[in-house]
Amino acid sequence: MNTGLRLGAPVLVALIVIALWHGAVRAFDVPVYLVPSPVDVVHALIQDWELLSRSLWITLEITGLALLAATVLGVLLAFLFVQSRVIEASLFPYAVLLQVTPIVAIAPLIIIWVKNTLAALTLCATIVAIFPIISNTVLGLRSVDPGLMDFFRLKRASRWQILWRLRIPSALPAFFGGLRIACGLALIGAVVAEFVAGTGGSQTGLAYQILQAGYQINIPRLFAALLLITLAGVALFAAMTLLSRVALARWHETN
């Protein structure tokens, strides 16, 4: 599929949806406090830009920190897991436990325990984002071509040489797959944690703006904040895809 179509087709769909939305709101004379028109949303976005951009930055900061923490911790845990089956068997169920526990259920506790709001929110988002990194990296580190492994053993390669020259490169495609899932989850985790925290003051992310706008029935601003979250998610995903392409493009078939 050529690039023009891949970029052009979704943009066309967006334009059609926006046009239909605008037309429907105008045609049925829907009040702005129920469904604002796209023009109202853009207007709110421009008018409240100072407020919204500050919140966007905070949400992105939490997402970025959480993604970084999830990547570093997830990769370290994956290395630990592949060192021995005993370690993996003892710890992996707890990674799953972390994954299946809804973050909204434990976020209040974390927010009570961790004084610093930014740290608490980052921790929540990290918990949400870490699982795909761990599981994909473990899978990747284990998916070594057995023939190549024989070759390394035949040449009496050290454990370190096998890790550095064989396991890590073999793990890269699966790792990047995990990273792409994790970046979306980090954003979701950040937003959910912000909802639960619901703190006022200056350190407020986009979720707080959505809550506030809802209370004040400022629906255009609510939509504008929602739009920013969505765009941030798409941008993050695109950035991770690009990163994975730069790292793997030459040798990996799926890219």
Place this chain on the structure above:
Amino acid sequence: MNAPPVLEARGVARRFANGVEALAPLDLTVRAGEFVTLLGPSGCGKTTLLRIFAGLDAPTSGSLLRRADGSQLSYVFQDPTLMPWASVAKNVRLPLDLERGGRRAGKQARDERVRHALERVGLADFADALPRELSGGMRMRVSIARALVTEPKLLLMDEPFGALDDITRQHLDDELLGLAANQGLTVVFVTHSIFEAVYLSDRVIVMSRRPGRIIADIAIDAPSRDAAFRVSPGFAMQAARLQAALLEGQQ
């Protein structure tokens, strides 16, 4: 043949953990400079024997004497088994890079040996290519260059050309014979192709189906190994002898 033995298997047998008996006790001596082929049906333990020769597997009973240490031995697998993320040159350099301590040569010396090995298999122009950019036959040649770069004395090859088309295969057979003669290599070659066995070998070891035993140890007499030999009556006769021995092993 009075050349010193490179491999001496005495009563070597292998039984897998699941109880399957892969190799019955067998004796085999391979002497320096010989081209010995292990011929037999699929699953007869040829690969197991080759892996035991390489030290990748250990016999359950019997003893194996190998007069070639790790650095003098190279193994070519059924598949090219190249690192897909590394260039041809880096793949060929791998065994040199893995050497440790005083044995490891400087980077320039290693690169020089890689260039030389690639020239020998006719891939000097593809040093920077990635494996996926090459054809199946070229990948196999990279794998052979990687085996030759350490200048081994003993080359163990497990059906290296099995997945290739006939034309490529015959071409690589000729290259292999040239290399073995030039380098004075001792080669143990596994195949299930009777014609390839006759064409390449000084000696063919015919094995029975599982558990693998040696049925026949046949010396191949070849005036010259070229296209004329492939279509000569002598070639056909020796192929027929191997065929008969193989059939006998099926009984």
